[in-house]
Amino acid sequence: MWNLTPRLSGKIVILEPLGRAHATALLEASRAQAIWDWWSVDMSTPDAFRAWFDDALAASEQGTRAHFATLDARTGVPVGSSMPALRSAGPGWPRLRGGPAPTWRPSC
Secondary structure (H helix, E strand, O other), X not given: OOOOOOOEEOOOEEEEEOOHHHHHHHHHHHOOHHHHOOOOOOOOOHHXXXXXXXXXXXXXXXXXXXXXXXXXXXXXXXXEEEOOOOOOOOOOOOOOOOOOOOOXXXXX
16 A cells, blocks of 8 residues: 555655545546647546546555645645556566666646
8 A cells, every 4th residue: 555645745746545535626637628738638628627637536545556645735625546556576677777767647
């Protein structure tokens, strides 16, 4: 299980474990269609958002994925979400041996 209790505070944003209290503000933030022009999914509708949100909470509770709400540090209002890559270097995963760092790949 991953420790999902830390709240990470910076000057611009705060990351905290995703919870039901974030749903309303994140739904509102997700409605701007321009956000989804760059993604392979469109979560601008309430049904699509709720399906993602419920799945994200379930995955966090099961410890299979860790989702964080991204809050505006000045206002404390949720403006987005984040999911770091929480993977172990088990069989099949490349090991770093002084070579270049692996590139980041979006999870969706």
